[in-house]
Amino acid sequence: MPYHQFECSECIPERLHHAVDKNPGEQLTDALPLGYLNTIPGSISERGCAYCGAKHVIGTPMKDVIHLSHGPVGCTYDTWQTKRYISDDGNFQLKYTFASNMKESHIVFGAGTMLKSNIIEAFKAFPEIKRMSIYQTCASALIGDDIEATAAEVMEEMPDVKVFTCNSPGFAGPSQSGGHHKINLAWLSQMVGTGEPEIFSKYVINYVGEYNIQGDQEIMKDYFYRMGIQILSTFTGNTHFDDLRSMHRAQLNVLECARSAEYICDELRVRYGIPRMDIDGFGFEGISDSLLKIGYFFGIEDKAREIIAEETARWKPELDWYAARLKGVRICLWPGGSKLWHWAHLLHKEIGVDVVSVYTKFGHQGDMEKGISRCEPGALAIDDPNELETIEAMYKLKPDVIFTGKRPGEVAKKIRVPYLNVHGYHNGPYKGYEGWVRLAKDIYNAVYSPIHRLALLDISKDEIPTDKEFETRQTLSDVKLSDEIKNSAVLRQCTSSYDPIPALREKLKKNESYLFPDPETGELRKVPVEKLMKNKVVDVEQ
Amino acid sequence: MIKDMDKKTAEEKMSQLEWYITKHCLWQYNSRGWDREIQNERILGKTKQILCGENAREDDSTADKYYWSEAMTLTGAFKRYFPWLEETSKEDIAVIMHMLKEKMDYTMIKGSLNVELTKEQY
Numbered sequence: 001m002p003y004h005q006f007e008c009s010e011c012i013p014e015r016l017h018h019a020v021d022k023n024p025g026e027q028l029t030d031a032l033p034l035g036y037l038n039t040i041p042g043s044i045s046e047r048g049c050a051y052c053g054a055k056h057v058i059g060t061p062m063k064d065v066i067h068l069s070h071g072p073v074g075c076t077y078d079t080w081q082t083k084r085y086i087s088d089d090g091n092f093q094l095k096y097t098f099a100s101n102m103k104e105s106h107i108v109f110g111a112g113t114m115l116k117s118n119i120i121e122a123f124k125a126f127p128e129i130k131r132m133s134i135y136q137t138c139a140s141a142l143i144g145d146d147i148e149a150t151a152a153e154v155m156e157e158m159p160d161v162k163v164f165t166c167n168s169p170g171f172a173g174p175s176q177s178g179g180h181h182k183i184n185l186a187w188l189s190q191m192v193g194t195g196e197p198e199i200f201s202k203y204v205i206n207y208v209g210e211y212n213i214q215g216d217q218e219i220m221k222d223y224f225y226r227m228g229i230q231i232l233s234t235f236t237g238n239t240h241f242d243d244l245r246s247m248h249r250a251q252l253n254v255l256e257c258a259r260s261a262e263y264i265c266d267e268l269r270v271r272y273g274i275p276r277m278d279i280d281g282f283g284f285e286g287i288s289d290s291l292l293k294i295g296y297f298f299g300i301e302d303k304a305r306e307i308i309a310e311e312t313a314r315w316k317p318e319l320d321w322y323a324a325r326l327k328g329v330r331i332c333l334w335p336g337g338s339k340l341w342h343w344a345h346l347l348h349k350e351i352g353v354d355v356v357s358v359y360t361k362f363g364h365q366g367d368m369e370k371g372i373s374r375c376e377p378g379a380l381a382i383d384d385p386n387e388l389e390t391i392e393a394m395y396k397l398k399p400d401v402i403f404t405g406k407r408p409g410e411v412a413k414k415i416r417v418p419y420l421n422v423h424g425y426h427n428g429p430y431k432g433y434e435g436w437v438r439l440a441k442d443i444y445n446a447v448y449s450p451i452h453r454l455a456l457l458d459i460s461k462d463e464i465p466t467d468k469e470f471e472t473r474q475t476l477s478d479v480k481l482s483d484e485i486k487n488s489a490v491l492r493q494c495t496s497s498y499d500p501i502p503a504l505r506e507k508l509k510k511n512e513s514y515l516f517p518d519p520e521t522g523e524l525r526k527v528p529v530e531k532l533m534k535n536k537v538v539d540v541e542q
Numbered sequence: 543m544i545k546d547m548d549k550k551t552a553e554e555k556m557s558q559l560e561w562y563i564t565k566h567c568l569w570q571y572n573s574r575g576w577d578r579e580i581q582n583e584r585i586l587g588k589t590k591q592i593l594c595g596e597n598a599r600e601d602d603s604t605a606d607k608y609y610w611s612e613a614m615t616l617t618g619a620f621k622r623y624f625p626w627l628e629e630t631s632k633e634d635i636a637v638i639m640h641m642l643k644e645k646m647d648y649t650m651i652k653g654s655l656n657v658e659l660t661k662e663q664y
Binding site for chain 2: 027028029031032036251252258262263266267270273274275276277278279280285289292293294296297301341345364365366369370373374
């Protein structure tokens, strides 16, 4: 695989080894983009900082926690509400954000005293919340504020609260990935093993690297509960602080986003002997294989097969409706760190699109190994692209749609390439069988939007067609389809509701569908819904 | 030693299995070289045992259960994707799986350009 020279980056020679063209017959051992290196000065990167990676990506999805940034208010404000990591109990973690609001005087005289009073003030303002995470920022780290000592003082004065401290200032790594690493290990060292959970099933997992973007975790939780599996904790979407203190009691760590959360899985394996099982929660084949291997682990593969059969029968005709219309659509799969490999092969195989480029903003070389292996020959793989490189790639590759975050997405729109938000999602959840159909629908809507066709016309020079009347997505998408597909009685458009999550929550509250085997006897029985909503965790004497 | 098939045929079949793994499986991509060695050894070893009708369980540990679960899933996928496996002798399967293990060790560890593989800590 030859390295790819962007014309716009000829003046930054170090960039050459950050992009490769995947050609037929070539191997990963021929060329691999560099990764997880400091951004090269002069290259306008799309990355976030290590503080953002710790706080925004991993910390804040925890739902019953005051998330307080010790630093200037901008740090917390700019990492607030930009990702839809919802929760099932009121979205406290999305509604509020907290900062100690450091100013210049604090840089000179120290901010520890102010931090302590702010922590106490925040707990008093929200007396029902007894858990807090404090995140170090560049400003407070540079003056050497000891957030651990302040947290310890508060916990001594307020015995009913627990405070976790995360020392991952913005400069503590090349990108947000450095923050993922730090908060993984900090949580493991400070919190895991400090709580003992109630075990109510014979089968117990931690679901790791899952952040409940628009309800992803709740879709997967439904499958796990249908198999009788207790989810001790989710690291960290839609989860309680205390659940994550009891991670050491799981029998298996089911790992979704290895990029952000493999560290805690690897360490849990070393320290507690809990195996790490990497899964794909996206795509029909990916989910099916994943449920099956979890089933094998617990000896309940028949339950997994039942779910696979039921869900496939329910949703496959809808997926195929879109796949028939999206065949050959060119996409650039440009997410943050893990979706390039979670999605590349199954987008092509199951939805019919051609992935012409993959990139990762903060991935490591391991993510590129996976992404390059999973995309088809001909694709361009880029590590930590700068804005000019992405524009050059779009002009050369001529994608019909790009999958990325909202900042580069807006850049794409300016050159009239539609984009799908694959960080916070457009109309997620995208996980599970239903979610994969929702993604296909979003791709279809992006590619065949009549409005987008109009946007491609420049009224200052293009001839505006007057012979065409009303157009819809389907009149555009069905032009080349055979009558057999157009008139198929089997295929149908997505029937998923506007938001499928309320129905799942209602199902959970009714508690009619889930049976869990008793840990001792194996007898199947219902578990009180209160435990399913919030498991009991008892403090361990330290 | 290849009994019923020549080396070229065995390599072609091995390449098909390798394609499946690199495209669909995640277990061979652990971030450290020593992890990858263990993953390849245990999962491919058990897959070979299952395909050859041998006992693939060593003990009741969760670690062994994990490797076996991956191997069972991989075996199912291999049979689904490559019907020729059903008609291949156990001896030839053993040879192909040995070649596959060597190739995976080279691609993912010895010949890998991933500089993180040699880091000592997670």
